[in-house]
Amino acid sequence: MNETKLSVKELADIARARAAFSSFLTIHLNVLPDEKFVKQMRKQEIISMLKVLPQDEAVNEDIASGAKLMESYLEATQGDKPAQLAEKLGVDRTRIYRGLSPSYGPPPPYEMVWSQKWRELDLLIELTKIYRENHLAPSSKVIDRLDYMGMELEFIHALATRETTAWDEGKLEAASALFEGQKAFFAEHMQQWMPSFVEKAQEFAQTDFYHGHLLMVRGFILEQAEIFSTVSSIPVES
Numbered sequence: 001m002n003e004t005k006l007s008v009k010e011l012a013d014i015a016r017a018r019a020a021f022s023s024f025l026t027i028h029l030n031v032l033p034d035e036k037f038v039k040q041m042r043k044q045e046i047i048s049m050l051k052v053l054p055q056d057e058a059v060n061e062d063i064a065s066g067a068k069l070m071e072s073y074l075e076a077t078q079g080d081k082p083a084q085l086a087e088k089l090g091v092d093r094t095r096i097y098r099g100l101s102p103s104y105g106p107p108p109p110y111e112m113v114w115s116q117k118w119r120e121l122d123l124l125i126e127l128t129k130i131y132r133e134n135h136l137a138p139s140s141k142v143i144d145r146l147d148y149m150g151m152e153l154e155f156i157h158a159l160a161t162r163e164t165t166a167w168d169e170g171k172l173e174a175a176s177a178l179f180e181g182q183k184a185f186f187a188e189h190m191q192q193w194m195p196s197f198v199e200k201a202q203e204f205a206q207t208d209f210y211h212g213h214l215l216m217v218r219g220f221i222l223e224q225a226e227i228f229s230t231v232s233s234i235p236v237e238s
Contacts (some may be wrong), residue, residue, distance in 0.1 A: 003232035010233055011175070014227060019160035020181075021063075021220060022153050024049075027111075028149030028213050029097060033089035035082040041074060050074070062219030069212030092207045096214070097149075106200040114193035123147055130185065134159065149197065149217075156182055171197035172235065181235035186228055194221050206219035211227050 006014075012203040013211040031037055036153045040046065050071035054064040077085050094100065107113045131137065136158055144151060159182045166175035200219025205211045 003237045004230055005234060006091045007117075008167050008170075008235045011179070011231075012164055013161050015163040015167060015175075015179070018224065018227075019157055019164055022157040022160060025213070025217055025220060026150055026157055027147070028093075028210075029153065032143045033093055035084050035187065038082040038085045038089070040102065042078075047071060060219035062215045062222040063221065064221060066212040066215030066217075069176065069208040069215065071212075072082075073208040073212065088207065089209060092205060092210050096201050096205055096210055105204045106197065109149035109194075109197050110145055110199075111149075111189060111193050112145075112154065113197050117192070127189075131155065134181065137151070147189075149194060152185075154195075155185065158192070159185075176233040183228040183233075186224055191221060191225055193220075 022086070027037075027040075049112055052057050053067035054134045056064070077088075080088070095105040097105075097109055099105060099110075112118060112123050115123065118126075131146065134155075135156060159178050163175050163178035163182070166172075166178060193217055196219075198214050199213050202211065205214060
């Protein structure tokens with residue numbers, strides 16, 4: 001398949017969008033839904049973003065549907081006190097993302113659990129090597145395995161943020177290398193298992209908030225798969 005070459009600005013905009021959206025997805029995986037989290041979700045910039053996404057015809061269908069579900073849920077629970085809503089979300093988040101038991105929720109979102117190609121020690125060694133080579137360490141707020149979905153999304157966010165800066169500063173070789181690094185990591189890891197987890201987790205989600213989040217994760221994976229398979233990291237000559 002021939003890759004499409006874009007301008008530096010277009011590549012920067014794609015990286016910027018990837019960084020912003022992966023950051024939004026990561027919050028729900030790496031931050032417990034306490035009262036502070038609820039207040040953050042109720043901020044006007046979050047609500048506005050969720051309202052705008054379904055109106056954008058260029059946005060992946062799952063992302064648009066997920067945003068609508070999350071926005072509708074936040075609207076419907078406006079009357080709940082932050083502590084009440086935090087409790088509702090906390091129960092559903094635990095059910096979906098912590099893998100407590102097969103009858104209560106899906107297996108946990110760890111690549112090792114869902115992957116068909118890795119032995120556990122090999123995978124953890126591989127991820128440690130990738131994170132170290134990119135001078136990244138897990139956030140101090142995240143106490144979880146290296147193959148946790150939130151960790152892998154955080155990795156993409158970090159590299160996409162660096163890529164954006166490199167394009168903006170005219171560091172084309174560095175930007176291209178960061179793009180290719182994300183592309184390889186995405187194909188080798190995230191794309192291999194996250195859609196399967198989302199499909200199973202949808203069976204257990206009890207709130208439209210997390211139904212929406214799961215849809216947005218799947219939409220993000222589908223959207224990035226298309227970008228990485230069709231876009232060249234070498235910009236057109238100006």
